[in-house]
Structures are given as structure tokens and as C-alpha cells.
Amino acid sequence: MCGIAGILSPSGQPVPGLPRRLGVMNELIAHRGPDGSDSWTHPAGHVGFTHRRLAIIDLVTGAQPMSDEAGNWITYNGEIYNHVELRDELGADSFRTTSDTEVILRAYQRWGDACLDHLRGMFAFALWDEARGRLFCARDRFGMKPFYYAVVGDQFVFASEAKAILPFLPDITTDREGFKDYLTFQFCLDGKTMFAGVRELLPGHCLTVGNGSVATRRYWDVYFDLDFSHTSRYFEDRLRELMADSVRVHLRADVPIGAYLSGGLDSSIVAVLAGREVQGLAAFTGRFPLGPEYDESSYARDVASATGAELHELDITVDDFIAEIRRIIYHLDYPVAGPGSFPQFMVSKLARRHRKVVLGGQGGDELFGGYARYLIAYFEQCLKAAIDGTMHAGNFIVSYESILPNLTALRQYQPLLQEFWRDGLFEPMDRRYFRLVSRAPHLLDQVRWVELGDYSPFDTFKGIFDGDNVPAESYFDRMTHFDFKTLLPALLQVEDRMSMAHGLESRLPFLDHPLVELAATIPADIKFEGGRLKRVLKEAFAADLPPSIAARTDKMGFPTPLTRWARGGARSFVLDTLSSQRANSREFVDNRRVVAALDAEHDYGRNIWAMLSLELWHQEFHDRAGALRDLVPVSEVV
Numbered sequence: 213m214c215g216i217a218g219i220l221s222p223s224g225q226p227v228p229g230l231p232r233r234l235g236v237m238n239e240l241i242a243h244r245g246p247d248g249s250d251s252w253t254h255p256a257g258h259v260g261f262t263h264r265r266l267a268i269i270d271l272v273t274g275a276q277p278m279s280d281e282a283g284n285w286i287t288y289n290g291e292i293y294n295h296v297e298l299r300d301e302l303g304a305d306s307f308r309t310t311s312d313t314e315v316i317l318r319a320y321q322r323w324g325d326a327c328l329d330h331l332r333g334m335f336a337f338a339l340w341d342e343a344r345g346r347l348f349c350a351r352d353r354f355g356m357k358p359f360y361y362a363v364v365g366d367q368f369v370f371a372s373e374a375k376a377i378l379p380f381l382p383d384i385t386t387d388r389e390g391f392k393d394y395l396t397f398q399f400c401l402d403g404k405t406m407f408a409g410v411r412e413l414l415p416g417h418c419l420t421v422g423n424g425s426v427a428t429r430r431y432w433d434v435y436f437d438l439d440f441s442h443t444s445r446y447f448e449d450r451l452r453e454l455m456a457d458s459v460r461v462h463l464r465a466d467v468p469i470g471a472y473l474s475g476g477l478d479s480s481i482v483a484v485l486a487g488r489e490v491q492g493l494a495a496f497t498g499r500f501p502l503g504p505e506y507d508e509s510s511y512a513r514d515v516a517s518a519t520g521a522e523l524h525e526l527d528i529t530v531d532d533f534i535a536e537i538r539r540i541i542y543h544l545d546y547p548v549a550g551p552g553s554f555p556q557f558m559v560s561k562l563a564r565r566h567r568k569v570v571l572g573g574q575g576g577d578e579l580f581g582g583y584a585r586y587l588i589a590y591f592e593q594c595l596k597a598a599i600d601g602t603m604h605a606g607n608f609i610v611s612y613e614s615i616l617p618n619l620t621a622l623r624q625y626q627p628l629l630q631e632f633w634r635d636g637l638f639e640p641m642d643r644r645y646f647r648l649v650s651r652a653p654h655l656l657d658q659v660r661w662v663e664l665g666d667y668s669p670f671d672t673f674k675g676i677f678d679g680d681n682v683p684a685e686s687y688f689d690r691m692t693h694f695d696f697k698t699l700l701p702a703l704l705q706v707e708d709r710m711s712m713a714h715g716l717e718s719r720l721p722f723l724d725h726p727l728v729e730l731a732a733t734i735p736a737d738i739k740f741e742g743g744r745l746k747r748v749l750k751e752a753f754a755a756d757l758p759p760s761i762a763a764r765t766d767k768m769g770f771p772t773p774l775t776r777w778a779r780g781g782a783r784s785f786v787l788d789t790l791s792s793q794r795a796n797s798r799e800f801v802d803n804r805r806v807v808a809a810l811d812a813e814h815d816y817g818r819n820i821w822a823m824l825s826l827e828l829w830h831q832e833f834h835d836r837a838g839a840l841r842d843l844v845p846v847s848e849v850v
Contacts, residue, residue, distance in 0.1 A: 214266055215371075237262055238264060240371075244264050252285055261340070282343065285339070285340045289337065292316065295315040337349065348418065350418040351414070351418075353728075354700065360377055361413065364380050389665070394546075395652055398547070398549055405546060467567075469570065471495050473497050475514075477750065482571050483571075491520070493522070494522050495522065500773055510760075526559060547822065549703055551772040560711045569719060578696040590687060592638070614741070642677045649673075658805045688739070787807060806820075
């Protein structure tokens with residue numbers, strides 16, 4: 213796990229001040245790799261890489277950037293979990309190191325661009341192909357590891373974090389379409405970021421720079437090729453096999469490994485399986501000491517007790533929020549997702565005191581249907597089907613009768629239900645799910661929407677939601693597919709930044725592509741039978757989990773008491789942040805109205821996070837644009 217960055221002049225002309233520029237980028241991602249730092253520049257001066265290392269595999273000879281005998285160079289961030297098997301397949305005697313970095317170089321020698329099909333893991337890398345005079349870059353299938361890039365004049369610049377690219381831009385300005393996406397979904401779509409000119413390589417894509425052009429292509433995708441020939445028991449058995457194998461290879465490291473343990477289903481499954489492989493597994497959890505609605509640590513203790521794990525607990529307070537929120541926004545690069553990044557930052561900080569690597573449960577909700585909104589949307593479809601007389605048609609409808617007993621899971625979502633059914637009842641599926649995920653209606657009078665242009669986030673949403681690789685008739689699959697393609701990468705941005713802010717590697721066994729590809733074949737009526745969220749996953753591992761976990765029907769998801777704090781202990785901080793002269797003169801946002809809504813809205817937490825994050829982002833990156841630009845002499849900026 214590391215940080216990478218580099219610069220290329222596709223024309224072959226030397227890059228002015230290349231070593232110094234690489235040094236600037238290296239410093240801006242220094243937190244990602246406290247164990248080592250190095251750079252490489254091509255003798256012709258037209259391409260160079262820099263690298264920060266967090267040493268996990270091959271602690272002695274795995275330094276980067278790394279080269280092979282053909283003159284190829286690589287800078288790489290991630291872990292290739294099948295590096296042991298690939299080393300044997302490629303000829304172990306030819307290797308100089310025991311690192312997975314060299315495995316990628318050798319795989320590229322053997323298979324070229326198709327090496328990506330052989331890699332099992334999380335990765336982002338850039339590889340200079342000396343013979344072909346081109347740069348080959350790639351990102352893992354799900355977007356666990358980041359890769360940002362920009363074309364600035366005649367130069368191609370890339371990095372693990374967008375902040376390392378900003379000093380080289382002519383101006384640091386807001387991407388209006390990315391901004392509009394964020395206001396709608398709290399994440400950007402289609403490779404956009406919130407910085408104009410900075411793109412994100414999409415998950416499952418590779419990129420080549422050569423012959424004066426930049427080209428991207430998709431090398432992997434998930435297809436919902438549903439398997440109706442097997443029973444639920446078959447899928448449960450296969451899930452157990454693949455998950456156990458995934459955890460086993462995710463434990464490969466030359467340093468001790470721990471685990472996040474929230475007490476929810478997904479992290480509990482990972483911890484239980486890891487606990488069978490690692491004696492005295494170190495586990496980490498956090499809680500807000502404000503009552504049971506903000507604290508599921510008792511469930512984490514049950515799992516730790518059942519597995520013999522050593523559980524480290526952290527109480528998180530409003531003072532922590534005030535002290536750390538600016539650092540969190542800085543490390544995120546730009547606002548994304550909800551307030552969960554704050555507790556994740558705090559628990560990662562705790563974990564790093566004891567371990568350099570942790571396993572986590574990210575991905576289970578998107579793969580197996582763990583969000584309450586799926587139940588809300590499907591309940592509406594059941595009502596419509598009951599009225600239309602099509603309730604029992606096809607393989608995709610959860611029946612009205614079977615879903616009723618599970619609606620108690622929606623008890624805490626009554627305000628959302630009121631909002632959802634206020635308009636548009638029984639509209640087409642894409643419109644209804646868009647209403648469920650869109651945050652824009654809550655920000656109508658706080659944003660100057662007209663100034664953001666005519667771009668429609670719904671059009672981009674619809675293109676993903678109605679994609680060809682998911683059955684058109686399966687509402688459940690279309691919902692989970694959209695979240696897998698959009699929400700999950702946003703959550704993985706949080707996962708990467710909050711762990712790497714502390715030099716901590718986070719590994720995610722649910723996001724192992726054999727497991728994901730199996731999950732995509734499981735029909736909705738097995739995954740979601742009777743409207744039970746993550747039913748097939750719960751059934752598969754019920755016997756492995758403590759009864760308190762196996763019987764849980766609620767979903768907390770590390771709720772942050774932001775509404776309570778914004779009206780209490782953090783009120784002065786929030787008001788001061790949003791009421792400054794600069795805050796009141798922001799482009800696109802009316803912070804006066806944001807402040808006015810603080811006491812008016814019932815549950816302001818998600819909104820205040822969105823708008824507070826935006827203001828802190830403006831302060832950190834836009835107001836400090838001059839300081840960032842000063843890192844590079846004007847003569848070296850295109």
C-alpha cells in the first residue's frame with residue numbers, strides 16, 4: 213500500500229524541473245507511505261515517477277519505483293493477493309524480489325495489457341513501457357485504490373490523490389458538473405471530480421498515453437447473468453467457500469493484520485473468518501457515548517468474545533469532531549458520501565497505533581442488498597403489482613404478503629417514507645429510485661442551481677441505472693447495480709483516504725472478484741426473499757456468527773450525531789465556519805440559508821455535513837490555492 217504520482221510529456225520533450233516537480237507531489241502524498249520514498253526520471257527527461265511506500269509485503273527488497281531488465285518502470289499502489297500463485301506461473305526462479313510489484317512487471321512482460329485479467333486484488337499503477345514508448349495505467353475492478361489524472365498543456369499528470377495534481381493546474385476551479393453531482397448524490401459520476409480539469413480513472417478501466425493521445429478502456433465489468441438453475445442452498449455454500457478463500461488470501465502479509473469490527477453483519481463475518489486464521493486477532497471499533505442509538509459496541513464485543521479477538525474500543529466525542537474535521541476534508545480531497553468518514557478517520561487512527569493492515573467489511577451492502585431504501589422501493593412496487601394484478605408474475609417481484617413482516621425494519625425511516633411518497637407515486641422505476649437517492653430537493657433554496665448550468669445528473673444516473681448488463685425487469689438488481697457502480701466507489705474513496713491519512717492499509721475481502729461475480733448471478737428472489745435485506749448472506753453465515761449478530765434486523769451503519777452536535781457542542785464551530793465573510797460570498801452556495809435551516813429542519817445531519825464539508829473544502833483548497841500554486845515556480849507550470 214503506497215502513494216504514487218508521475219508526469220509524462222507525450223511529445224517526448226523534456227519536462228521542465230521534473231525532479232523538483234516530482235518532489236512536490238511526493239510531499240503532498242507523504243502520509244500514504246511513511247516507510248520509504250524514492251523517484252525515477254527517464255534519461256530523456258520526458259517521464260518520471262515518484263513513490264511513497266507503506267511496507268507490507270517484501271519489507272527489504274520491495275522498494276519502488278521498480279524496473280525490469282527490459283527498461284520498463286512501475287509505480288504501484290495496492291496488493292495483489294494471488295502474487296504467490298502468479299510467481300509460480302511466471303517462473304519463480306526469474307524473480308529478484310518477493311514483492312507483488314515485481315509480479316505485475318513480469319505479468320506485463322508475459323501478457324501485456326491482458327495482465328490485468330490475471331490480477332486478483334486492489335491496485336492502481338502506472339507502467340512505463342520503454343520499447344513501445346508509452347505509459348500504461350490501470351485501476352482495480354472496484355476502485356479500491358485511487359488514480360487521478362489531468363492533461364495540463366502538453367503534459368499528463370497523475371497521482372493517488374487529487375491534491376498532488378493541483379499545484380500544476382493553471383487555476384484551481386470548481387467543476388460545475390461534478391459539483392452538481394455531489395449536491396445530488398454526495399458523490400460524482402462518470403469519472404468527474406469537483407476540481408475542473410482533474411479526472412478519476414473509473415474502476416475496471418485502464419489508460420494508455422502514447423502517440424500524443426490519452427485513451428481509456430474498460431477491461432472488466434460485472435454482469436448480472438442470473439442463474440435460476442441453482443437453489444439458495446447452493447449459493448449459500450458457494451458464498452461460504454469463496455468468502456473463506458478471500459479472507460485467507462487477504463491475510464497474506466509480512467506484518468501483523470487486524471480488523472475493523474463495527475458489530476454489523478459484514479465486518480462480523482470478516483472478523484469471524486479471520487479469527488480462525490489468526491490467533492488473538494486485533495480488532496477495532498468506535499462508538500459515540502450518547503446512548504444506544506449511536507452505539508453498537510456491545511455487538512462488536514460479542515463477536516470478539518466468540519472469536520478470541522482482542523478488541524480495542526474508542527469513544528468519539530464532539531471535541532474530536534471539531535479538532536479533526538478540517539484534516540478529514542483535506543485528506544478526502546473533495547467532499548464525498550456522508551458523515552461516516554469522520555468516525556472511520558477516528559477508528560483508523562486507533563488501529564494504526566497497533567497495526568499497519570486491517571480487514572474491513574465494505575461492499576456487502578451493495579452486493580447483497582443491505583440498504584433500507586431497497587425495501588422502501590420494493591414495497592412501493594409490491595403495492596403497484598397488487599393493484600395491477602401482477603404480484604406473482606416473473607422471478608423478480610417480492611410478494612406483498614411476504615414483505616409485510618419485514619417492514620418493521622423501516623421504523624426509523626418514517627420521515628424518509630413521508631418525503632418519498634409525497635410526489636410521483638408509481639412513476640417509472642428509474643424516476644422512483646432517483647427520488648430515493650437524490651439529496652437535491654433538500655438543498656433547493658441553499659444552492660444557486662441556475663449558475664451550475666444545464667447538465668442533468670438524472671440523465672447520467674439513468675444511463676447507469678438502465679445499463680445493458682442488468683436485467684431490465686429486475687428492480688432489485690438495477691438498484692444494487694447503480695449503487696455498486698457509484699456509491700461503492702465513493703465509499704471506497706472514504707475507505708482509502710481515512711485509512712491512508714494514518715499510513716494504514718485497509719483490505720476488503722467482500723470485494724474479491726470471484727465473490728462479486730458469483731453474487732451477480734444470484735437471483736433477486738434469493739438475495740431478497742420476503743424483503744429480507746441481505747437474506748442469502750445472513751443464511752450462509754448464520755451458524756458462524758454469535759446469535760446476537762445472526763438475529764439482528766436493524767442496521768445502524770455507524771450513525772454520527774451531527775444534528776445533535778450542530779445544535780449543541782459544535783454549534784459555535786458550525787456557525788462560525790458558515791458565517792464568515794468568505795463563506796457568505798461563495799459561488800453557487802448561499803450559506804446564509806444553510807445557517808437559517810440549522811434549527812428549522814427535523815434531521816439536519818446529512819445536509820449540514822454536505823454543506824459544512826463544502827465550505828471547509830473551499831477554505832482548504834480554493835482559499836489556499838495561492839499557497840498550493842507557490843509550490844511550483846510559475847516557469848514550470850504549463
